Amino acid sequence: MTETSSPPEQLRSRLWHTINERYPGSMISKDDAVPLAPLRKPTRESRLTFVSTAGVQPKGSLPLDTVHPVGDYTFRRVPSTTKPADLEIHQIKYPTVGAHRDLNVIFPIERLQELVAEGAIGGLTRSFFTFIGYNMDPDRVERDLAVSIANAVQDEEADIALMCPA
Amino acid sequence: MSLSVARDVSEMVRPPRVVFAPFMMGHHFGVPFHRELQRRMIFEALDHLVHAQVSGETRVVPVTWAQARSEGRAIEERMK
Numbered sequence: 001m002t003e004t005s006s007p008p009e010q011l012r013s014r015l016w017h018t019i020n021e022r023y024p025g026s027m028i029s030k031d032d033a034v035p036l037a038p039l040r041k042p043t044r045e046s047r048l049t050f051v052s053t054a055g056v057q058p059k060g061s062l063p064l065d066t067v068h069p070v071g072d073y074t075f076r077r078v079p080s081t082t083k084p085a086d087l088e089i090h091q092i093k094y095p096t097v098g099a100h101r102d103l104n105v106i107f108p109i110e111r112l113q114e115l116v117a118e119g120a121i122g123g124l125t126r127s128f129f130t131f132i133g134y135n136m137d138p139d140r141v142e143r144d145l146a147v148s149i150a151n152a153v154q155d156e157e158a159d160i161a162l163m164c165p166a
Numbered sequence: 167m168s169l170s171v172a173r174d175v176s177e178m179v180r181p182p183r184v185v186f187a188p189f190m191m192g193h194h195f196g197v198p199f200h201r202e203l204q205r206r207m208i209f210e211a212l213d214h215l216v217h218a219q220v221s222g223e224t225r226v227v228p229v230t231w232a233q234a235r236s237e238g239r240a241i242e243e244r245m246k
Contacts, residue, residue, distance in 0.1 A: 008229075010171060015172045028179050032180065033181075036218065039215055054192075094191045095190060095191055104198075104201075108195045111201070111205050114205075120209075120212075160167065162208070163181070166194070
């Protein structure tokens with residue numbers, strides 16, 4: 001990989017190896033990078049979607065199963081017009097101390113809505129997409145969950161996908 | 167376009183474009199009520215989307231978690 005600026009260190013080092021030692025085979029690794037897809041139009045004309053493992057979902061929707069021993073391979077749609085007060089978090093594998101005070105630290109729905117209103121982004125897909133990262137079968141994630149989300153993103157005609165592994 | 171606080175994980179998964187910030191897990195866009203930092207992280211991602219030249223390229227945001235927390239505390243003091 002290349003860098004475009006000076007390299008600060010991540011707060012928790014060797015995260016991939018630490019998790020893979022505790023849960024062997026649970027972590028994804030790839031030999032090759034996905035080919036770079038060029039942006040087809042300026043960001044101010046592009047429709048953006050947000051895909052997150054934060055487990056954020058509308059209040060009243062079926063909670064993601066955070067205690068299943070092998071994980072939950074489903075996803076939830078979050079209407080991109082939603083206010084944070086109408087959302088809740090169903091995920092226990094990352095610190096939510098900041099998100100419970102201001103959801104935008106992990107799910108920046110208000111900032112994205114503002115950037116559309118200001119014209120910096122062309123628009124948002126009707127839905128954003130969330131799931132939980134605690135899934136013990138990475139092949140199933142790739143084969144089922146990732147394909148389902150990719151199809152949904154395509155159906156909503158996204159030009160840009162901002163992805164955030166919580 | 168992936169936003170990461172775990173650079174080593176991203177390097178194993180190899181998404182085509184990554185923006186890395188050395189923030190605490192679950193705080194990829196910064197700290198509570200720090201609107202400008204949250205916006206900056208999105209703009210870093212959008213800019214990298216346009217300017218990345220090769221697949222796998224990582225942009226490192228030159229900001230520290232301590233700096234983000236300090237700015238966040240100052241913002242919350244002003245909100246009182």
